Amino acid sequence: MGNSMKAAVVHELGKPLGLEEVPVPQPNENQVLVRIAATGICHTDLHAAKGDCPVKPQTPFIPGHEGVGTVAAVGRAARGVKEGDRVGIPWLHTARGHCPHSRTGWETLSGAHGALVTAESPKAFEQAFDRLRSRGTMALVGLPPRKMSPPIFDMVLKRITSRGSIFGTRQDLDEALAFAGSGSVSAHFSWNSLESLNDIFARMEDGKIDGRIVANLQ
Incomplete structure (x- = not known):
């Protein structure tokens, strides 16, 4: 170069x-x-x-x-x-790169089953949540530019798990x-x-x- x-x-x-x-x-x-x-x-x-x-x-x-x-x-x-x-x-x-945690996904605390939201649009988060089955998991990767309020009632009723996935x-x-x-x-x-x-x-x-x-x- x-x-x-x-x-x-x-x-x-x-x-x-x-x-x-x-x-x-x-x-x-x-x-x-x-x-x-x-x-x-x-x-x-x-x-x-x-x-x-x-x-x-x-x-x-x-x-x-x-x-x-x-x-x-x-x-x-x-x-x-x-x-x-x-x-x-x-x-x-x-x-660290080569330790068991790094090689199996724990270095960024990711991994998830259900809806994976990679878009930054709040609408994408809403659509993903609406399509989750009971006891489903929503993994959040996109970074919306403003705060969002999750639908607490539906989250509790359906026992939804929501987690960040960097x-x-x-x-x-x-x-x-x-x-x-x-x-x-x-x-x-x-x-x-x-x-x-x-x-x-x-x-x-x-x-x-x-x-x-x-x-x-x-």
Whole structure:
């Protein structure tokens, strides 16, 4: 890789992102550097760029957490990958990684049976709850921009379990990539460019995106 890379940068929360050249980071001994080929554009990226979440990100920062690409450099203490490997990256900053808890899903306290809500729309939560059977479980992954009040009467009457399920673990990612590689699933997405990011965010806020938009960085 060269010394610089193209990136969409948030300099001020709630303002349009700037497309610019920034220095390529160097991995420390426990990290790897990945040359990103494509990345999904998630509503969580929009929340971060707008500062919607209770914990505000520190600017400037580069959003994005659904990248796939090729390992370009490996820190001397990093294990499990080598230069040239194709990898996918989940939204998980750090974990022990190889202990039983990390490999079986406890690193993010996820896993659930019933309705899995990945959208950030409050309507999606309502629809999921309405379709649960008695004693069903609703796993909440999407992050709505405002507080919601659950239907307590129906929740008690139907003995519904509701639990938060933060984003995928390493084991989840391994299994998801295996599914994708085998052709067992078909992703609903469309390609676009990084230069269109601010327009994509505008369409996202208006609810005009069907499926996932992926930025082609090649």
